[in-house]
Amino acid sequence: xxxxxxxxRELGRRLREREISxxxxxxxxxxxxxxxDPTLGAxxxxxxxxxxxxxxxxxxxxxxxxxxxxxxCGIPVAYKDVVCTEGVETTAGSQILRGFVPPxxxxxxxxxxxxxxxxxxxxxxxxxxxxxxxxxxxYQLTRNPWDPERVAGGSSGGSAVAVAAxxxxxxxxxxxxxxxxxxxxxxxVVGVKPTYGRVSRYxxxxxxxxxxxIGPLAKTVEDAALVLTAIAGQDPRDSTSVVAPVDGxxxxxxxxxxxxxxxxxxEYLEVGLDxxxxxxxxxxxxxxxxxxxVTQEVSLPTTEYALSAYYVIAPAEVSSNLxxxxxxxxxxxxxxxxxxxxxxxxxxxxxxxxxxxxxxxxGTYALSSGYYDxxxxxxQKVRTLVAQDFDLAxxxxxxxxxxxxxxAAFRLxxxxxxxxxxxxxxxxxxxxxxxxxxxxxxxxxxxxxxxVGLQVLGPxxxxxxxxxxxxxxxxxxxxxxxxxxxxxxxx
Amino acid sequence: MSTxxxxxxEAVIGLEVHAQLLTRSKMFCSCRADYLGLPxxxxxxPVCLGLPGSLPVINEAGIRLTLRTALALNxxxxxxxxxxxxxxxxxDLPKGYQISQYDLPLSLGGWLDFEVGGRSVRAGITRxxxxxxxxxxxxxxxxxxxxxxxxxxxxxxVPLMEIVGEPDLRSPAEARAxxxxxxxxxxxxxxxxxxxxxxxxxxxxxxxxxxxxxxxLGVKVEIKNMNSFRSVLRALEYELTxxxxxxDEGGRLSQETxxxxxLEQRTVSQRSKEEAQEYRYFPEPxxxxxxxxxxxxxxxxxxxxxLPAARRARFQSQYRLADEQALLLTARPGDSxxxxxxxxxxxxxxxxxxxxxxxxxxxxxxxxxxxxxxRVGPAPLADLLKMIEGHEVTANVAKEVLxxxxxxxxxxxxxxxxxGLGQVSDTGEIAVMxxxxxxxxxxxxxxxxxxxxxxxxxxxxxxxxxxxxxxxxDIVNQLLHTRLPRPGG
Numbered sequence: 001x002x003x004x005x006x007x008x009r010e011l012g013r014r015l016r017e018r019e020i021s022x023x024x025x026x027x028x029x030x031x032x033x034x035x036x037d038p039t040l041g042a043x044x045x046x047x048x049x050x051x052x053x054x055x056x057x058x059x060x061x062x063x064x065x066x067x068x069x070x071x072x073c074g075i076p077v078a079y080k081d082v083v084c085t086e087g088v089e090t091t092a093g094s095q096i097l098r099g100f101v102p103p104x105x106x107x108x109x110x111x112x113x114x115x116x117x118x119x120x121x122x123x124x125x126x127x128x129x130x131x132x133x134x135x136x137x138x139y140q141l142t143r144n145p146w147d148p149e150r151v152a153g154g155s156s157g158g159s160a161v162a163v164a165a166x167x168x169x170x171x172x173x174x175x176x177x178x179x180x181x182x183x184x185x186x187x188x189v190v191g192v193k194p195t196y197g198r199v200s201r202y203x204x205x206x207x208x209x210x211x212x213x214i215g216p217l218a219k220t221v222e223d224a225a226l227v228l229t230a231i232a233g234q235d236p237r238d239s240t241s242v243v244a245p246v247d248g249x250x251x252x253x254x255x256x257x258x259x260x261x262x263x264x265x266x267e268y269l270e271v272g273l274d275x276x277x278x279x280x281x282x283x284x285x286x287x288x289x290x291x292x293x294v295t296q297e298v299s300l301p302t303t304e305y306a307l308s309a310y311y312v313i314a315p316a317e318v319s320s321n322l323x324x325x326x327x328x329x330x331x332x333x334x335x336x337x338x339x340x341x342x343x344x345x346x347x348x349x350x351x352x353x354x355x356x357x358x359x360x361x362x363g364t365y366a367l368s369s370g371y372y373d374x375x376x377x378x379x380q381k382v383r384t385l386v387a388q389d390f391d392l393a394x395x396x397x398x399x400x401x402x403x404x405x406x407x408a409a410f411r412l413x414x415x416x417x418x419x420x421x422x423x424x425x426x427x428x429x430x431x432x433x434x435x436x437x438x439x440x441x442x443x444x445x446x447x448x449x450x451x452v453g454l455q456v457l458g459p460x461x462x463x464x465x466x467x468x469x470x471x472x473x474x475x476x477x478x479x480x481x482x483x484x485x486x487x488x489x490x491x
Numbered sequence: 492m493s494t495x496x497x498x499x500x501e502a503v504i505g506l507e508v509h510a511q512l513l514t515r516s517k518m519f520c521s522c523r524a525d526y527l528g529l530p531x532x533x534x535x536x537p538v539c540l541g542l543p544g545s546l547p548v549i550n551e552a553g554i555r556l557t558l559r560t561a562l563a564l565n566x567x568x569x570x571x572x573x574x575x576x577x578x579x580x581x582x583d584l585p586k587g588y589q590i591s592q593y594d595l596p597l598s599l600g601g602w603l604d605f606e607v608g609g610r611s612v613r614a615g616i617t618r619x620x621x622x623x624x625x626x627x628x629x630x631x632x633x634x635x636x637x638x639x640x641x642x643x644x645x646x647x648x649v650p651l652m653e654i655v656g657e658p659d660l661r662s663p664a665e666a667r668a669x670x671x672x673x674x675x676x677x678x679x680x681x682x683x684x685x686x687x688x689x690x691x692x693x694x695x696x697x698x699x700x701x702x703x704x705x706x707x708l709g710v711k712v713e714i715k716n717m718n719s720f721r722s723v724l725r726a727l728e729y730e731l732t733x734x735x736x737x738x739d740e741g742g743r744l745s746q747e748t749x750x751x752x753x754l755e756q757r758t759v760s761q762r763s764k765e766e767a768q769e770y771r772y773f774p775e776p777x778x779x780x781x782x783x784x785x786x787x788x789x790x791x792x793x794x795x796x797x798l799p800a801a802r803r804a805r806f807q808s809q810y811r812l813a814d815e816q817a818l819l820l821t822a823r824p825g826d827s828x829x830x831x832x833x834x835x836x837x838x839x840x841x842x843x844x845x846x847x848x849x850x851x852x853x854x855x856x857x858x859x860x861x862x863x864x865x866r867v868g869p870a871p872l873a874d875l876l877k878m879i880e881g882h883e884v885t886a887n888v889a890k891e892v893l894x895x896x897x898x899x900x901x902x903x904x905x906x907x908x909x910x911g912l913g914q915v916s917d918t919g920e921i922a923v924m925x926x927x928x929x930x931x932x933x934x935x936x937x938x939x940x941x942x943x944x945x946x947x948x949x950x951x952x953x954x955x956x957x958x959x960x961x962x963x964x965d966i967v968n969q970l971l972h973t974r975l976p977r978p979g980g
Binding site: 082083084090092097100102103104106201202203204205206208209210236237238239240316317319320322323324325326328329330340344364367368369372376 | 537541542543544545546547548549576578580581582585586587588642769771772773776777778779
């Protein structure tokens with residue numbers, strides 16, 4: 001039994017009652033990372049000095065004012081490596097940012113630091129968050145703690161595994177097309193994709209600016225709600241962030257689902273669901289109905305076009321967002337190049353991995369004159385239709401439920417040769433990003449020993465409803481505290 | 492007027508003017524907009540450095556100054572506007588794209604009236620939009636043989652307004668006059684300092700030729716790198732001649748971008764149409780679209796100062812000034828403000844205009860100072876001019892006193908008093924001097940009486956010399972006429 005198995009509230013109680021100290025908690029987390037992570041590959045870098053320093057400060061705060069210290073004070077966290085951390089190398093899983101030490105921290109990091117969290121380090125991810133398996137990281141593989149031969153999911157694979165293997169209490173990831181919810185489902189943890197604009201993107205290394213959102217991954221729904229409450233809220237440094245109350249995340253957490261109308265999109269069941277996944281989903285429906293929820297079929301007819309639209313819009317933004325990685329200030333440079341064009345080509349060819357180059361190429365093409373209307377503009381129109389689908393559905397139901405992904409975690413290498421198969425992994429998650437709405441993946445059960453998540457989608461700024469549904473299922477399913485085999489150190 | 496000889500070809504010219512806005516901070520971050528003289532890369536932050544993860548935030552002042560310009564140029568302000576990304580790679584562009592405006596600019600469809608060779612011309616304004624400036628590059632040696640270049644991002648992100656003119660200009664002289672008038676408007680409304688040498692105001696030109704009377708446009712050449720009025724004029728004249736010669740010989744022009752070489756006084760091809768950049772514009776996802784309310788537009792409109800053309804017309808009607816004087820006194824806001832302050836203190840407008848444009852302007856030119864920065868402010872000048880009007884000092888003495896005050900910063904009226912330079916209007920005192928002058932200049936006196944008018948001047952001059960310029964000229968004249976009666980006069 002490790003302290004890292006406890007939910008945040010329990011840890012908070014023990015920290016305040018001086019049963020444990022934040023330094024002890026940090027030391028335990030660091031020891032676990034040292035022991036388990038060589039196999040798992042969740043961390044790109046661990047920052048023991050920063051962690052222990054923050055823990056010591058947290059202990060002082062907890063001693064001075066146990067009641068007044070924030071609930072997250074002394075809690076060990078870790079950040080996906082697309083989140084900028086002042087003074088700590090931040091690479092976005094890419095060679096081209098090797099050695100990049102940001103002179104500033106993301107707003108989410110500043111907010112959590114102010115509350116006294118203990119930063120353990122930076123987590124592996126697909127390069128620039130592009131991928132569904134963490135196999136696109138330029139640095140290392142991340143293994144699924146339930147089966148080391150399987151992927152952790154991506155792109156926030158390190159963030160999911162660090163929580164699943166109890167290396168950190170809570171982590172932050174980013175979700176552009178499912179990059180929080182998918183690895184949460186594959187690794188058996190809770191993952192929240194907040195409404196677009198709910199959380200500041202300042203300091204998040206951009207993948208696709210109009211789709212990206214930072215969100216928490218946690219063992220329990222309440223832990224996730226605690227962290228989202230802390231990081232959400234308008235930020236003057238991000239013009240796309242919105243002003244909206246956040247008190248409902250925790251306030252309505254245990255309001256139950258009695259009378260809640262839950263929509264089941266028929267199109268989401270037609271994407272070739274794995275039978276094991278379908279069985280878990282059906283079991284979840286029965287559980288929620290048993291708690292008083294009313295389910296009904298809804299239709300999201302543009303689902304089949306969403307994937308295509310996404311793979312035009314996201315790469316278009318990528319092609320522009322990654323233009324600053326030109327080798328002049330970041331990356332291995334361009335020694336030997338004789339012209340400016342050659343320098344750019346060399347720096348970007350050597351600095352970027354294959355998937356990133358593919359998407360930059362796709363996006364460059366989609367934005368080129370003569371193709372813009374046929375691709376980018378048409379994709380934006382589809383995006384509007386996808387959002388309208390959700391608007392219509394949410395006129396009938398309070399939330400939408402579906403499996404998070406068509407399958408459980410697949411084998412390492414299984415889809416790397418087939419980009420389209422890899423892209424299809426996100427078919428159930430990316431419509432929410434196109435529409436800018438809120439969503440959660442919560443552990444719902446197991447298929448052949450592998451975790452399967454339930455996705456709960458809420459309307460724009462409808463996180464409170466998502467949390468309610470997820471909390472009800474978590475309580476009913478009683479699997480959140482089950483430990484994956486690789487979370488236990490070999491004897 | 493063009494210096495080109497009569498030709499079957501007509502020039503079609505349109506200017507694209509870039510103006511840095513006089514905001515306190517940059518367009519999308521809080522770094523200073525005034526970057527001149529700062530150590531390289533010291534005026535930067537994660538946003539204008541384009542560091543991964545940073546995001547732009549709109550500087551409202553930049554929007555306001557652009558709206559101000561658009562309204563001064565009679566443009567329409569659409570309710571909905573947005574920023575777009577203009578994507579291209581260059582080391583002075585830290586993000587690999589410039590935040591600019593593409594299909595929904597802040598303003599559209601205005602005009603600018605200007606004068607050239609006594610004619611009034613109206614040129615259309617296509618649009619005024621807002622973007623961010625780039626950094627600057629310092630090449631080691633000349634660009635073609637340098638082995639490295641240094642990047643300075645102090646300028647990156649400074650608000651840059653682009654004013655795109657319609658191809659309504661028909662000669663290099665018109666282009667020059669358009670640019671000068673536009674510059675004057677920008678300075679008047681306080682959005683730009685008009686400094687072409689330092690690059691806060693920049694001009695590119697599109698020029699083509701077509702047969703006189705034709706509607707269709709010829710092949711267009713864009714000219715860049717003109718950083719003075721003189722180079723705009725020279726480059727366009729050069730290009731006009733070059734294109735005419737090609738066409739006269741039956742040749743064909745190619746659409747291209749050419750740079751003006753100040754050194755060689757010619758345009759040099761930089762980029763052909765085939766090499767034209769593909770900018771892949773798309774809406775900036777980091778900045779929500781802007782809705783400009785009518786109230787906001789009216790507020791900006793209400794805050795617009797009087798524009799140069801209106802002020803010039805008013806100076807003619809209100810102060811009864813000649814056109815030339817009104818033109819000169821409204822050249823810069825500083826000139827007209829100074830003038831109006833002097834007049835407001837009770838000086839006759841004509842006298843104020845004569846002195847400001849005459850002696851004071853001469854002193855300012857020599858000292859290379861704008862009139863509002865010189866040591867004789869409107870109030871001391873008004874005091875001095877009122878002394879002239881009240882016959883307390885002669886014009887000649889006032890000129891010397893003004894020059895002295897200009898040098899030392901002393902009060903000119905006080906100088907008159909302390910040095911005893913006040914005008915002598917005592918008839919008895921002057922009569923003594925007149926009689927003395929007549930005695931010493933008997934020949935002049937008799938010449939005058941014999942009908943030589945000019946001889947009187949010598950006598951007046953003699954009295955003035957005796958009085959050190961202080962004698963009241965009217966009384967001197969009056970006394971001389973009494974003393975030297977002419978037959979039948």
